[in-house]
Amino acid sequence: MKKDLIDIRDLSLAEIDELIGVAEDIIDNPSQYSDKCKGRKIATLFYEPSTRTRFSFESAMLDLGGSVIGFSSPTDCSVAKGESVADTARTAECFADIIAMRHYKDGAAFVAASNVNIPVINAGDGGHNHPTQTLTDLLTIHREKGTFDNLTIGLCGDLKYGRTVHSLIAAMSRYSNVKFILISPEELKIPENIKTEILEKNEIDFAETDSLEAVMPELDVLYMTRIQRERFRDPTVYARLEGIYILDNEKLNTAKSDLIVMHPLPRVNEIAVEVDDDPRAAYFRQVKNGKFIRMALILKLLELNEQERVNGNFSKPSKLGAESFDPSIIRCDNARCISSIEQGLEHLFVKTDNGYRCLYCETKAHKSF
């Protein structure tokens, strides 16, 4: 295990199981953990606001007996002065023992982790990764269902852009006899590469549908997501679709009695408020689990980092196989990539079957020649 958590794929199944085990022990014996991080500090570097995620990290550290420094939006930090992510991370390293970073650019947490010797947790980098959300989802499934195996998991809504959905599919695909039902409008279907590279490659059972009602009775887990108006060019299409994927008590009538309904939150209206009182509504229990898994993660990473400090050898995000190119030869065209704004960043690319991808945001790189 590395000192950082940038991408859920950094963790092996055994490591995930260990984190979930620690989180469940914390839930059972909170007082045994209440001083574990006495004298330690987390720096919550939130370049965009995210109340839930920030509260989750901060209360995780507080419940471990540690304390918090941080900022919660770009208006109250030095971004305006043009400081790089690398320098802000190095500065935080001077004061804190661990960093949780949220940034609007893909790859920002990778850049931070590459520049410091303390653990960096990616608390969401643009539309790219959000590994602690996936850990939260996994802990929730484990606590609610008692197992990861033999589950039929419905994923509903925006399956095209929803990064938490993609990560959850990748993570759950590693367990036995899991079936996915992918429920979305045509416009928001799961990307082809998720189907070919994860589902089909691993021979996972899955089905696609545009009807939530048709598949409801089969589901053990229903993972709802928000359909964002901005995703649609044609507002009449949005208006037509909006209601179909709103979960209400009536649609739940045909569901199993031990179904669990999950949602990464915030919701707008895709789950009616009336559903909150249904015992199958697990989304606020899910929020609570977020704190416990982050407590386990903070503990584990600090422990690893302590060992590294003794060894004098710090694990950093892997640049294995990465090559540096001049922008006149190969460049990343993703405007949301950290490489589009970070001062002094080496532009690195990894060779793939059909070209190169940017090391930071993982999008296909453009050949300039």
Add this chain to the structure above:
Amino acid sequence: MKKDLIDIRDLSLAEIDELIGVAEDIIDNPSQYSDKCKGRKIATLFYEPSTRTRFSFESAMLDLGGSVIGFSSPTDCSVAKGESVADTARTAECFADIIAMRHYKDGAAFVAASNVNIPVINAGDGGHNHPTQTLTDLLTIHREKGTFDNLTIGLCGDLKYGRTVHSLIAAMSRYSNVKFILISPEELKIPENIKTEILEKNEIDFAETDSLEAVMPELDVLYMTRIQRERFRDPTVYARLEGIYILDNEKLNTAKSDLIVMHPLPRVNEIAVEVDDDPRAAYFRQVKNGKFIRMALILKLLELNEQERVNGNFSKPSKLGAESFDPSIIRCDNARCISSIEQGLEHLFVKTDNGYRCLYCETKAHKSF
């Protein structure tokens, strides 16, 4: 007593006396309280900035040995993503033991309290309620004068819109032999319903005047408020009035030697800075009292909530007698009401002598038919 404090009228005289008693004990024996909330967290959800009130809640919790999570303005929370007050409160409940909420909409704290099983303290909801300010004012009067009875209280400035003035009148009206002198320009006189429903109904002695100087010698307490330029259509009227209600050393010459001058702060210029050095200026002592009464309140509400948790039966804001109507029949027209923006909120109304009032903001509802 309920687990929440939304409106000062939720508290009986005995409950107020108990809180004041605890606050005064905290002042005398601070070290006995410094670990009372160890391991507990307050969530300060401030949808609009209010440095003084936020500092007061946060240092109250810190001085009880607890800790703080929160946000201090809409720019650093998830409001921009359209999350409802109910969902934000439910999220905070996952991480904290008690919530202090400040919101720009009337009724927001009521909505929060209705949705969670932990205590919610209203730290100001629009122009509606601000009960901890009133508790602060009461503790200040009690500490400074030694009693609530037999006092002549001058209220000066904007008596029309000043919610703290209305609450203080309601609270003090319950004590013996209190006299109010209402000092304001014609344009900012106390509303009729305060006179009829509180003062006259309870046979309280009161007088109205537009001259601060004329009544100064009689006063035991002078409660100053800010006159806001925005309240006046005609700027020349504002300009004429502005100076009349500015308290300076000269105006204090005729006052009793044991008068106390109070102000909810911030002031702009309605109390000259020179007055600060006068021992009768109590407004910064008042700020300090705000912390102590909030410490008492946090302790009391957490204790009540603990009992409720044992019983499994949580007190929620009363919806007694509230009826739900379709907006096409009865609706709340108050643009500052939380019901104008909150997703999924049931629109509830309470029958009054001459119609209905909105459950959330208490303004008269409009009949659509």
Add this chain to the structure above:
Amino acid sequence: MKKDLIDIRDLSLAEIDELIGVAEDIIDNPSQYSDKCKGRKIATLFYEPSTRTRFSFESAMLDLGGSVIGFSSPTDCSVAKGESVADTARTAECFADIIAMRHYKDGAAFVAASNVNIPVINAGDGGHNHPTQTLTDLLTIHREKGTFDNLTIGLCGDLKYGRTVHSLIAAMSRYSNVKFILISPEELKIPENIKTEILEKNEIDFAETDSLEAVMPELDVLYMTRIQRERFRDPTVYARLEGIYILDNEKLNTAKSDLIVMHPLPRVNEIAVEVDDDPRAAYFRQVKNGKFIRMALILKLLELNEQERVNGNFSKPSKLGAESFDPSIIRCDNARCISSIEQGLEHLFVKTDNGYRCLYCETKAHKSF
């Protein structure tokens, strides 16, 4: 020593040495200080964002076992409501034991300190003073070089506007056999008064040059600063100069092996990222030293303030020799001076050889007659 630190010149050499001694003891024995401020609170009043300085003060207090209240930008405090700096400071005094204030106006911390009985630390007031940066610089030089004497110090970049450079010259001029090399473009040369009133007056050896490369081999300390594009009327001049003062590995080739490179940060591009790996790059160690010297300072000021509290006699910023004038006679024309916005502030001036200077911002006052 006074209870406040507003200007580095408030400290004698002996007091600076004492602070550095305590900071070095904290570095050696951190656990002996981890409870020194238990139950104490710092208020970080940051009217403009400064992540590094704020983090430094906050983690200093946390590492002393205390806690923090504060705001980090004008959007989350009561500035919008027009509250004066004096009133905000008095409010903070009701809740905290010590204040660190950052403000965009010159003289703001002086005004705060004049109005409260708890220590105020100036964390930067406009372009005026930033004494804890200078203390940080001094601790860094002492730790890295083992002495303050017999050093050749290169100061490079914007020597005209850089307040940290001016303060460092003033502070280092008090030690033995220090030589300054002032490296800047013509447009950004050190102000005349620094040369005459500090360097020449104290018979300090110094030289001026526009070539960093020419003097590199002589230097024991190289203090880099940012050249701000906004300082140049002619962008082609900026473009020409920009590169000349960028420090990279090549320019370091001729430097002493025990040179130290310092920078107050944030940097934009004036030090190439490649330099970070050179052991002579001391600027992130400098950031870390910032926390330790602030711990020493907080401890010292709280101790002094405790004694004052016993005596009932609080030291306040000196208004010695200050006279009050009506703006029609003498006024401060500095738009960045706190006196241009602060309500109810007495306009005070100090007589100089050739007129008056504003007490708050120290700029030459304008005679209206």
